[in-house]
Amino acid sequence: MKPLDHTTLARVMGPVQQANGLPNGFYTDPEIFEAERKAVFEKTWSCIGFAHDVPGPGDAVPIDFLGKPLLMLRDREGSVRVFENVCRHRGMKLVDAPTRIKGVIRCPYHSWCYGLDGSLRATPHVGGVGQNTDPSVDRDLLGLFEVRSTEWMGIMFVNLSGDAPEFKEHAGPMIERWAEFDGKPLFHGGPGSSFSLTVNTNWKLAVENYCESYHLPWVHPGLNSYSKLEDHYNIVEEGAYSGQGTTVYNPQLDPSGHKFPDFEGLSDKWETAAEYVALYPNVLLGVHRDHTFAIHLDPVGVGTTVERVELFYTAEGVAGEDWASLRDKNAAAWREVFEEDIFVVEGMQQGRHSRSFDGGRFSPAMDEATHCFHKWIAERFAEA
């Protein structure tokens, strides 16, 4: 089977009752992984990290995003910006470790210097010894290449191709669905509210597993004991996102019965509801009345994914020492859930090396969200 022919893609994009899942090559073939980088990650809005990675002005982190060297920094005005991490002179990588830039970014090779706005500020000896200008080197034309970026819910997204629709259009249906949370201040819980899992799976399997509740009774019996399968509903927005919701959410309590403060102004729905949605391509989100989380799926290889989990709360005070114990309890609970998923996504990755598996058959009742994601991927390839 040729995984990229239009017949194959059409089979994925058909109605869920007849559709096949994406073929094995989408999970195992380095050539398709490379094609996916362009068709999926570069052409749309992809998550590369979190705004709190650069908390203060001048903070900068290098990011390897699918082999592309990027530099995320917070400028003097407090905005997070993303540049290509490369000097305009000889292509040297500028920053190789997280740092706080006091003044300018100095290239370690010939010391061309850039401001935090990307402007080229100095070109030492470019016109000869002690001569720092040259008619052929126009600093105004040689600033750092800026990457289109935006922040939403504490998450940093980039559009490498530069021609995707505006983020607010790309994520519009998602923003609209969670309008009650949009714009509310989020406070990261600190180091204990952050953890990463390196998983031997293709990133898409992490999305697929996250999207559906079908597996809960089997893989997460503890979770299912209070939020049962029948309490869940599918969330499907063609071309944008998919996931699952529950009508039963019980906040974490400390030994005294205290719980985290809720977001202000939520409707009654969120008294008991929680929703878990994959915003395509590579961010998994969860919202509850008292906290949110985001998982950045970093596709570091065709069969390797780093899942970076970050938990956010509703008030600055919750990030303080008084709440540390409950924050840790909450982080541990989520970690347990996400670790329970590892054998599944790794098992599916191993299964994708089968000679005969054809992408599989969906349950129309239970796998609608997964099919929605497969269809979105197939559409990206069909358009490429």
Place this chain on the structure above:
Amino acid sequence: MDQQGMVTKTADLNLEILLSHAIGDADALVALYRQAGHRAEGAGRTDEACFFFTQAYVYALEAGDAGRANALKATLISYGREQ
């Protein structure tokens, strides 16, 4: 060094510069390169002076030392070496 903290011999100045590079002391590099620049300037060696002023300028920029960076930039502009 003399009483103003200036390195008095050229050889010592070179050594101080090397040591400051080795430990990444940008503040010292600004001061030492600027001193080397003034020494060359005093001897009428303009290209050499502007080399050292440029070195000092870059490290002042990197350190976010606006005061010294601006002064060094003005010096370089006065020699037609900076824009």
